Amino acid sequence: MKLEKQTPALLQTLQLIANPTQFFDSCAAKYGDTFTMRVLGFNSPPVVFFSHPEAISDCFVVPAIELDFQKATQVFKPLFGERSIVLQEGKLHNRQRQLLMPPFHGDRMKSYGENICQITQEITQNWQVDSVISISQVMPDITLQIILQVVFGINPGTRYEKLKKQLTSLLEDITKPWYSSLFFFPPLQKDFGAWSPWGNYLKRREEIDKLIYAEISERRLEKDDLRTDILSLLMSARDDNGQQMTDKELRDQLVSLLLLGYETTAGVLAWLFYLIHSHSTVKEKLREELDSLGECANPESIVQLPYLTAVCQETLRIHPIALICTPRMVKDKVEIAGDKYTSGTILVPSIYLAHRRAETYSEPDKFQPERFLNQKYTAYEYLPFGGGYRGCIGSAFSMYEMKLVLATILSDFKLELVGDRPVKPVRRGITIVPSGGVPMKVKVRS
Ligand code: HEM
Numbered sequence: 001m002k003l004e005k006q007t008p009a010l011l012q013t014l015q016l017i018a019n020p021t022q023f024f025d026s027c028a029a030k031y032g033d034t035f036t037m038r039v040l041g042f043n044s045p046p047v048v049f050f051s052h053p054e055a056i057s058d059c060f061v062v063p064a065i066e067l068d069f070q071k072a073t074q075v076f077k078p079l080f081g082e083r084s085i086v087l088q089e090g091k092l093h094n095r096q097r098q099l100l101m102p103p104f105h106g107d108r109m110k111s112y113g114e115n116i117c118q119i120t121q122e123i124t125q126n127w128q129v130d131s132v133i134s135i136s137q138v139m140p141d142i143t144l145q146i147i148l149q150v151v152f153g154i155n156p157g158t159r160y161e162k163l164k165k166q167l168t169s170l171l172e173d174i175t176k177p178w179y180s181s182l183f184f185f186p187p188l189q190k191d192f193g194a195w196s197p198w199g200n201y202l203k204r205r206e207e208i209d210k211l212i213y214a215e216i217s218e219r220r221l222e223k224d225d226l227r228t229d230i231l232s233l234l235m236s237a238r239d240d241n242g243q244q245m246t247d248k249e250l251r252d253q254l255v256s257l258l259l260l261g262y263e264t265t266a267g268v269l270a271w272l273f274y275l276i277h278s279h280s281t282v283k284e285k286l287r288e289e290l291d292s293l294g295e296c297a298n299p300e301s302i303v304q305l306p307y308l309t310a311v312c313q314e315t316l317r318i319h320p321i322a323l324i325c326t327p328r329m330v331k332d333k334v335e336i337a338g339d340k341y342t343s344g345t346i347l348v349p350s351i352y353l354a355h356r357r358a359e360t361y362s363e364p365d366k367f368q369p370e371r372f373l374n375q376k377y378t379a380y381e382y383l384p385f386g387g388g389y390r391g392c393i394g395s396a397f398s399m400y401e402m403k404l405v406l407a408t409i410l411s412d413f414k415l416e417l418v419g420d421r422p423v424k425p426v427r428r429g430i431t432i433v434p435s436g437g438v439p440m441k442v443k444v445r446s
Pocket residue numbers: 085086097151256257258260261262264265268320321322324325326327384385386387388389390391392393394395397398399
């Protein structure tokens with residue numbers, strides 16, 4: 001294991017914030033699969049990044065009791081709420097996962113398919129031939145509406161419009177450095193009234209919460225057993241002890257799902273449109289595959305298409321939206337890939353670097369969906385959604401969603417990238433998205 005000593009801690013932190021992928025590339029080139037940084041500021045604990053599959057596998061199996069996840073996730077508390085799954089540990093974390101996982105898996109997913117395609121068509125129906133649209137602006141609109149309708153089960157109407165408006169503006173602000181610094185520096189979290197930055201945030205949060213609590217209490221009275229949205233399923237779910245979620249727990253999970261599920265999937269979709277349209281053979285193969293479904297095209301047949309699946313997998317490999325898994329702090333001592341780490345060390349499996357290892361992926365910088373048709377990768381070589389007991393609970397849902405949104409738009413329109421400016425990965429909140437907004441011209445609509 002190598003320790004980066006030449007660059008001061010503050011500079012390392014700034015490099016990581018300003019240009020994270022370049023920072024990781026240069027560290028991996030200098031130090032290899034495992035390296036230790038001081039990234040949180042002066043006197044910060046050592047942060048060890050891993051990209052070798054064996055080390056990542058070891059990280060995932062360290063018993064939860066030996067690790068502290070809260071230190072690194074505290075920053076999310078004012079946003080997600082203290083009962084959020086992301087902030088839980090041990091038994092409470094298990095309980096939340098047990099309640100949250102079923103609605104996001106298996107047959108449940110099938111009931112969301114038609115809705116996803118319909119929302120996509122509604123939002124794109126006004127696209128005119130020769131007009132230019134910014135994919136990076138449209139995709140969050142689509143994924144937010146999908147989350148509100150499919151996850152929250154809120155249908156268009158006054159509350160839906162109010163929530164959509166308030167969430168869009170808050171989420172937009174959160175991605176701006178000046179607003180997001182409020183969450184990273186607790187001393188800034190002082191309420192001096194609605195005109196102060198923190199007071200303004202608290203007021204906006206209160207308004208959003210009011211709408212969410214109103215929806216929950218209306219739903220408690222409604223007792224409609226036919227509802228299939230995730231909020232309804234969570235309201236009726238019980239843990240091993242027969243306990244249901246409280247209103248506060250429901251609110252915190254909903255907000256967490258929203259914040260984790262909407263920008264992420266929208267970011268992958270922006271990469272997908274960019275990569276497909278900048279690789280003409282991939283675009284043609286994908287179109288052929290979609291056309292081959294003919295009259296049989298429906299959500300279930302679409303999501304099973306092998307080439308479409310490979311294109312989504314390769315996009316998430318080459319541009320993972322989250323570069324790292326949840327950081328975890330060693331409580332006493334642990335051993336990873338033969339090395340010992342002591343109390344206070346922060347362990348971070350690096351998704352980005354694992355996906356760029358030349359030992360695992362031939363020509364790792366090339367976009368080659370075929371690699372996923374020809375080879376299988378282990379859960380420690382390919383991990384866009386992290387893994388182990390902290391892995392993403394929305395992985396199956398977002399794969400399902402991105403395939404349907406993409407297939408719907410590709411079937412309805414022919415698009416073309418505008419301009420030939422090089423596109424770089426840039427930070428937007430906690431995600432890494434394509435620079436420049438991915439402007440595209442509508443060439444044909446069917
Ligand atoms: C392409 C889209 C997405 C990507 C790339 C992604 C990626 C990730 C990653 C890397 C983690 C950390 C995993 C770890 O530490 O091992 C995570 C956690 C999580 N994700 Fe996602 N995610 C996506 C979409 C979603 C969606 C749609 C939802 C729900 C609606 C969601 C809910 C969560 C939750 C609740 C956690 C925390 C799990 C826990 O702490 O136990 N994600 N996601």
